[in-house]
Amino acid sequence: MDHGEEHRKSHSLFSFIYHIPLDRLNSCLQDTFKMLCTAHCPVDWQEKLQQHEGIHPPEPLREPRVAGNLIVLTVTRSRHLSSPMYFFLCHLSFVDICYSSVTAPQMISGFLVENNTISFAGCIGQLFGVHFFGCTEIFILTAMAYDRCVAICRPLHYPALMSRRLCSCMVGVSWAGGFLHSTLQTLPIALLPFCGPNRVTHYFCDVHPLLHLACADTRAEGLAAVANSGVISLSCFLILVTSYGVILASLRGQTLSGWHKALSTCGSHITVVILFFGPTTFVYIRPSSDLSKDRSVAVFYTLITPMLNPLIYTLQNGEVKAAMRKLCRRKDNFSRVTEFILVGLSDTRELQLLFFTLFLLAYTMVLLGNLLIIVTVRTDPKLFSPMYFLLCNLSFIDICYTSVTIPRVLVALLSGHKAIAFEGCMAQLFFLHFVGSSEMFLLTVMAFDRYTAICRPLHYTAIMARGACWALVAACWLGGFTHSIVQTVLTLQLPFCGPNTIHSFFCDVPPVVRLACTDTALTEWLMASNSGLISLGCFLVLVASYALILAKVRARLSQGHWKALSTCASHVMVVTLLFMPCIFTYLRPAGALPTNKYVCVIYTIFSPMMNPLIYTLRSSEVKESIDKMQRVNLSTVSEFVFVGLSDAPEIRLLLFVLFLLIYLATMAGNITLLIAISTDSHLHSPMYFFLGSLSLLDLLCPTITVPKMLGALLLEHKEISFSGCLFQHFSLIAVVGTEICLLTVMAYDRYVAVCHPLRYLSIMSTKLCAQLATGTWATGLLNSLLHTSLVFTLSFCGPNKIQQYYCDIPPVLALSCSSTHSRELVILLVAGVLGSAVGTASPHSPA
Structure with missing residues (x-):
């Protein structure tokens, strides 16, 4: 009993450190990409590879989820892809998304911030996820092989044999089998005692590297792992080979065109099977003695195969490519609108020239002011603190935010050309919400930073460490991307077949939704609950943080607290300028208020323009750094x-x-x-x-x-x-x-x-x-x-x-x-x- 409690206590305080030789991993990834791209990529890609251009690890780490999402969206939205084969393909893509998400984010954070530490609970959770989704993918690939065997060998009975119910049962059994296998793999590892070294010789938590770290005899657990993972990999691989043998035997006597048609659908499946089952069988069918080989081979089934699945199934399959092209042009089926007309702020020529001058000056101030802050923060070692790191990111976001709308507004005001293409409008809407919501999340993070600095000053350095700051900023961008995807997809679902005049100077959700020729009540409610609640929620969090700060410093206003409050004052001004207009605009159904477009000026132009002024005028440290930077190398002349x-x-x-x-x-x-x-x-x-x-x-x-x-x-x-x-x-x-x-x-x-x-x-x-x-x-x-x-x-x-x-x-x-x-x-x-x-x-x- 005491021994078990001791193990649990050690596990709660224990963490593992990945040992990732980045140079070997990068070399392995690049060599693998070159080998596979020679077989599947266009000629111009191969020429670039021969010149060693454009291949870097972060892209393949990020690509599986994006491309997998595209296949899931294509299959679910296309009526022509409702057959059992594409039903399995959709589930395979979803599993690939989950599978790569278990390992890739941790690896990416290791590349960026060099933080290779993972907690004991996180390591066990990652181990469970890897085997859960990996084994599920093995069973789904086996089910897909059976589906192809029935389609080629018994085509007349195919619809009856591969019914919707049977396909759902096979997928359900695959998920259940993956869960059972992962549970049997994870429980023995979690119960082992770990009391010595904690360096995992891998880039993710797997069975064999963890068995090497346990301070106990692990031969039984190693044998069980081989019997579990290895036997599953080998047996499913043999079933797949047998199914393709049966397919080849059934094609005897067929014409050349029949062979080509039947094998065209199987070719992509065979490629995936070889890439996935070969490495997994090599890793799990034997007790591991050389972990460096396992680490290199694991790249294939954790990163390469999920990345190549979408490419293989789209490049080798005409139906999927046709469905994707049709999905991209789907609006043509129900929409006659190919462009929108942005009314702008005024039709009077004199006012347009006035607005052009004002907007040009404002945009110039935004660019120069925010670039000045970025350069100042990056060049002055005294500003290498979390607060100024977040301020630097805010300045970059402000530059991007204004660049989404202002250049086009300036051209329209000067030339009178107010038309914008449908695709350009949707792109502007996407980037506007992407960068805008990222700024809201970042301001919330800055409020947390100020709260920690004032209310917990002794723990401030530990809480707001460099890695934590990078993770928070990355979370802000990820949250903005997710929010923007939801807003854009909801807008793209609407038909536009009538009026195309947008009563604003840029493409935003409320004015665009009003132009749809269908009932948009549900869409407006969803969008209001998305944008409006994000604005209101972040604003309430900010208000709560400042209330806690005031309550903390009310009784003791020392000089240090006055300095902290002065930095908070500038933050409050920025928050008020940004959040109030956003809440007014988005936390209600789309209406035709004439003041809407003038309110938008505040948070799209005025707020980014005022941020550099507020932070420089209210911060003596920034002013001193700017003054110092202006007098670089000067000794006496002021x-x-x-x-x-x-x-x-x-x-x-x-x-x-x-x-x-x-x-x-x-x-x-x-x-x-x-x-x-x-x-x-x-x-x-x-x-x-x-x-x-x-x-x-x-x-x-x-x-x-x-x-x-x-x-x-x-x-x-x-x-x-x-x-x-x-x-x-x-x-x-x-x-x-x-x-x-x-x-x-x-x-x-x-x-x-x-x-x-x-x-x-x-x-x-x-x-x-x-x-x-x-x-x-x-x-x-x-x-x-x-x-x-x-x-x-x-x-x-x-x-x-x-x-x-x-x-x-x-x-x-x-x-x-x-x-x-x-x-x-x-x-x-x-x-x-x-x-x-x-x-x-x-x-x-x-x-």
Whole structure:
């Protein structure tokens, strides 16, 4: 009695450590893929394999579940695949999904976070799952061999012999046999004493590696394992070989076409059988002495076979491929809608231009702000904490979240092209919910992180370890993917045969569901219970966590707790901006409220834009790191001084008046031109569209430099901070580079108008003009980013007087106390390319 209690106590505190030589496992996987792909893959894949391209372990570890899901979905949704053979194939795919899920996730986590530890209970559970699903697959493959034997040898009696009831009984017996076998394998192992080494020489918990670790005589258990697993594998394999022998014997005297038709369905089955039964028979039919061989051979039946089953059954079976193609085009059977029209926020041209400017600025802030946070967190060792690790992931999600919708909105606002293809709409809906729900889960994890840091500070490091953080982030992405799959599949099931106008600026579930030409009450309820309850549930968890934090620190508000609460305040602001609009939008049936699309702006644009500002303004550590990063390699220079145009007071006053008049004239002229182009319908042509863009750039360019120069002339305040100089330089180069590219585009526009007047409107379409304008802005920003990084990563440790009235490249380079020759060459090369582009395009202009 005491001895059993001692074993149980040791088991409760005991854990195993996988010993996985990753280099040998990777080599084994790659060699196996190359061997199998030579037989089954297209020629271009084989050529890539010969060049050693594109083969890495994580893909085969992940592929079985995705492809298996595809086969299950295809068989269950296609009426033409209702025969017994495909009934067994559907169950085989489901078993493969379960089988690979028992081992692959643990292995993937080992690759990512190098955490190869598994608890005793987890190890026994994995052992049970491996043998349960593995043995079930063996019995299902045997049943499939019997099904093929009956179909070929007794085709006239096939429907009567392989009835639905018999097939269900055979599958039920397979599952029951797998459960019984796994129970008999697991119980003896679980009862063994483990009191010494705990290093499992395998990448998952199996019988033979665990028997080697037991501190007792295990010969009886080893013999029982051979008699159980080995005999099952060998006997089922012999039954399969016999069935194929009977099939070949029954085909004597048949024509060549009859042989080909009969064996085409058996060929894929034979391939699976050889790949699965050969390795299992080798591993389990003998007492294991060389575990390294078992470990390499086990890759075949735990990873390779579940991965290849979908490929073999689809590439070798015309009916399955046809059903998959039909499933992908299923909407054509009941839907006449091939595209949707996104109404957007306004039909007024002036408001569209205003929204374009605002959204472009917001998107730029999202990209720059979140990239700044990611770079700051990744480069500063002081920010290598769980909180900033999660913040870095949040910034990445915000970039992805806005990139799903904003680029298309900008194109629609600029070009007026509001149509989106059906497939594009569904893809946008999928990624929107994928990234959006992942962000909700991540914010919940961040709340847990703050709760642990404040309420359990002594255990914080142990609870929020690096491996735990990676696992939590992975769970967030997995939860988002699952949620998005459910939402997208429910939407794809609906028929769309009538109106196609979406009253929003992106594809979301509520406005799309309203367009379905069927009763969507049940679908709306399911979607509300999915998206709405996720939003509300995460929000309640967040509120509860902050309530616990306030209750914890209410009695003792020390300096450390004030610091912790300050980080929580920024988190509360982010949560409010994201969750409130989401709950308003999703926690109710789809309605036609006109405010819906404006509410969506808050959580799709405003919240991701505010996150970097909130976390940088509220966190002194982030601000210090950003400031430190901006002054890389600097020792003394924190500001620059402009020399200006003159030191004489009379001349400065004269220059002030002169430049003020020029600036006001520039602003008035370009604003007048913009108003005229936007309000006069006769000026809505490509030439004036580009001219309006040029006027906008001419407004921005002097605004970057002239106000600062006027202040220096009038108030003699010539200083500018390092950050201010960097920002002025970046903005000026971005605007100037964009204007150079735009002038090139305008020259091309004039060339087309003069040389191809009959085709002018078709060539210079609205869509092309919008793409060209967007390209000029993108080129200008990239050019400015390159120039700024080349200039402001230099060391500035001496003089700080800039011989100019604004931050330009040559005078700033002259102040650097390091070699600038190579950077000057790169800058000249980039400037020369842009200048030559304008020079080359200019001759084509009518001027």
